Amino acid sequence: MLAQIRPAIVMIVLLTLLTGLAYPLAITAIAQLAFPDEANGSLVERKGVIVGSRLIGQNFAAAHYFHGRPSATSAPDPNDAGKTIDAPYNAANSAGSNLGPTSKKLVDRVNAAIEAEFAAGRIDVVAADAVTTSASGLDPHISPQFALAQVPAVAAARRLPEPRVRALVEAHIEQRFAGFIGEPRVNVLALNLALDELH
Structure with missing residues (x-):
């Protein structure tokens, strides 16, 4: 044995x-x-302080910043450990919503997001990524269409000429990898940091 x-x-x-x-x-x-x-996480540092990662999205809520796509991540409810609450861009709990296309909750959430974008004046044409979450809930990129649609609102909030803000967005469009992999995209953190440097 x-x-x-x-x-x-x-x-x-x-x-x-x-x-x-x-x-x-x-x-x-x-x-x-x-x-x-x-x-080491593709960390972004400004003036000796780590401000984020190029790989993980952040929740930019202020009107003078470009906004990322919605995030479906959650966190434990501090009042009831058996429940969860919405916690956008919670890197400790990366997940999509797992809601199917016929889900009423998904339809209601997307419709509310569309209304919020129109009400805030950030968009005039709805890009799909403006109202839908990514699979991870942490996507740091948005489509050029969504970024360009936010130009008038961000320019107004910053009191900057729209052509200047539009040129900044266009300068931050990342093309397909090797010319055919992925889609053109804009890293929201990089764009917002460049926007802060305009002043």
């Missing part, structure tokens, strides 16, 4: 050391050498 148990124990120890220790350490070392910025 010992002859059968010993090889099993040796294999468990070896595989644990290989896959649980050696492999993660090797991949971490390779990532730190080849892609140090990405491996």
Whole structure:
């Protein structure tokens, strides 16, 4: 019996050391050498202070900032641990809404988002990402259409000429990777930081 148990124990120890220790350490070392910025979270720093990450969206609520797409992330309710509350861009709880296209809750939420965008004067044409959440709830990008639709409201809130703000948006449009992967997009954090630098 010992002859059968010993090889099993040796294999468990070896595989644990290989896959649980050696492999993660090797991949971490390779990532730190080849892609140090990405491996450390693609953090954005201004004046010695970390203001965010290029990979995780933030909840910009002020009228003088460009807004990201809605976020469906949540957090535990401080008043009742068995329930959750909306917590936009909660990186500790990345998730989509998982609501199907026939869900009344989804339709009501999208309609409310459309009305809010029109009421705030941020858009005149509704881009899909202006009223729908991403799968992670943390998408840091918006479509150029959504960014350009927000130009009049942001320019008015900042008392800047619209052409100047529009040119800033156009300068921040990231094209498809390798010319065919993904869609053109605008990183909201990078755009808002550039907007702050205009003053």
